[in-house]
Amino acid sequence: MFDPKSLRFMKSHEWLRLEGDAGTVGISDHAQKEITDVVFVEPPKVGRVVKQGEACCVVESVKAAFDIYAPVSGEIVAANADVVKDPALVNGGPYDKGWLFKIKASSPAEASKLMDHAAYEQFLLAEAAHGSH
Amino acid sequence: MTTTTAPRRTALYQSHKLLGGKIVDFHGWELPVQFESILKEHGAVRGRCGLFDVSHMGQVFVTGSDALAFLQKVNANDISRIGPGKAVYSHLPNEKGGVVDDVIVSCLAKDRYLVVVNAATADKDFAWFKNHARGLDVSLENKSDFFGMVAVQGPKAAEVVMFLAPKALALPRFGAMELMLYGLPSFITRTGYTGEDGFEFIVPNEIVVRVWEDLLAQGRSLGAKPCGLGARDTLRLEAGYLLYGEDLDDEHSTCEANYGWVVKLDKGDFIGRDVLARQKKEGVRRRLTGVRLLERGVPRSGAAVLVEGREAGKLCSATYSPTLAAGIGVGYLDRPDLAAGTKAAVVLHGREVQAEIVKVPFYQSPHLKKGA
Numbered sequence: 001m002f003d004p005k006s007l008r009f010m011k012s013h014e015w016l017r018l019e020g021d022a023g024t025v026g027i028s029d030h031a032q033k034e035i036t037d038v039v040f041v042e043p044p045k046v047g048r049v050v051k052q053g054e055a056c057c058v059v060e061s062v063k064a065a066f067d068i069y070a071p072v073s074g075e076i077v078a079a080n081a082d083v084v085k086d087p088a089l090v091n092g093g094p095y096d097k098g099w100l101f102k103i104k105a106s107s108p109a110e111a112s113k114l115m116d117h118a119a120y121e122q123f124l125l126a127e128a129a130h131g132s133h
Numbered sequence: 134m135t136t137t138t139a140p141r142r143t144a145l146y147q148s149h150k151l152l153g154g155k156i157v158d159f160h161g162w163e164l165p166v167q168f169e170s171i172l173k174e175h176g177a178v179r180g181r182c183g184l185f186d187v188s189h190m191g192q193v194f195v196t197g198s199d200a201l202a203f204l205q206k207v208n209a210n211d212i213s214r215i216g217p218g219k220a221v222y223s224h225l226p227n228e229k230g231g232v233v234d235d236v237i238v239s240c241l242a243k244d245r246y247l248v249v250v251n252a253a254t255a256d257k258d259f260a261w262f263k264n265h266a267r268g269l270d271v272s273l274e275n276k277s278d279f280f281g282m283v284a285v286q287g288p289k290a291a292e293v294v295m296f297l298a299p300k301a302l303a304l305p306r307f308g309a310m311e312l313m314l315y316g317l318p319s320f321i322t323r324t325g326y327t328g329e330d331g332f333e334f335i336v337p338n339e340i341v342v343r344v345w346e347d348l349l350a351q352g353r354s355l356g357a358k359p360c361g362l363g364a365r366d367t368l369r370l371e372a373g374y375l376l377y378g379e380d381l382d383d384e385h386s387t388c389e390a391n392y393g394w395v396v397k398l399d400k401g402d403f404i405g406r407d408v409l410a411r412q413k414k415e416g417v418r419r420r421l422t423g424v425r426l427l428e429r430g431v432p433r434s435g436a437a438v439l440v441e442g443r444e445a446g447k448l449c450s451a452t453y454s455p456t457l458a459a460g461i462g463v464g465y466l467d468r469p470d471l472a473a474g475t476k477a478a479v480v481l482h483g484r485e486v487q488a489e490i491v492k493v494p495f496y497q498s499p500h501l502k503k504g505a
Contacts, residue, residue, distance in 0.1 A: 005346045035162065036169050036170050036171070039431060039453045040429060040430060040431045040453065042430075042482070060431045060453075061171075061366060062171045062363060062452060063166070063171065063363055064170065064454050065431065065433070084429070
């Protein structure tokens, strides 16, 4: 399991773990709680090249579909086959077995635009205070 | 359609908040879409029991010497077949054969009936009733603001209601009774919207919270859960029940909705009879048809259904079926006589997902006898 404190986050609740140019992507614990009951995951095709912020994966609950955005630009190098077979893994281990895909970052510096864990927690508090839903 | 009126809350709003309910706007009502998880709530109803706040539903009382004649005129089903203590599911047709609303009519006495109507259509229905009651000795009372409603659904529903209302256990399926609860006149029907055994409590607003808490306290030890609108929708769709406004409206007829059994032509005249009689004899050009995905995916309302490579219609209700672990949906297809097993496809996120035509209901509870 990744330590959430070692991850970078998007406002749309994706997390990125970056080691050199090797990135792993999933959704945050907050996001999986909000979505609840993930019943379908369509990961991006391996080999696809995406830009930072591009929708490239779909996570669906009973009620709704959620687009997942690429946290950095790069090439998709792996998709998690386990979450396709057992989508509940996203709920059970969002920072662990519930990861969605791996990306080879073309410009890893883009990650600096993302929030660190402390900033993400502040962002969640601010969102809750605004009563957004 | 947009509405500018402030959202309404049922008497159970605070109870839902305390139980962690996630509140959404449903046709102008603030109601919980889920408490813990739609899948868990769905599973509780299929396996044990679930409690639903359905206080948004409306109640219209019809009384007078012409009560039956009036109800026969506005209903497609034969209200004369239910005597005191029985209820029946019915449609209110318009002159074109379209449907004003789908309702449950309970006979309380031979000159006194209770009609439970949908929330979003309650005012429309009442205006429709008043218009068609002219010249008849019938009194109409819209008591929707006075009553709340709690549904207890699932194979253990009878055990859950046993302590609060032991007499309700004697009700047959589609039985209806009037009784005092906490000293106030109330009603219980053995009906529901889940495809399981169950009871619906129609009680004055001032005791809804006590009824809900009593049932929940009794139910918890039997594995019952409070359930939201999310599970209500997945349960009703699996059971093949219609959602007015999605699957049924003023433009689609009872026969087109594949509910021809509701239309009783031998009962005499009623609004829309000519159109419905012709549709029963000559068939329909479009029919509400069940579709089940053969691949992974979650179909949504609005998704196109392809048959032999051509779009035959769009889904009007669709979801992931927790019981079948597959995507299911219904839509009006312009191929009204498709056999179960016919290959089809549903377009999801721009991709054609393999599917097949299936018989509705998608699921029949082993706890409930067929046809009950």
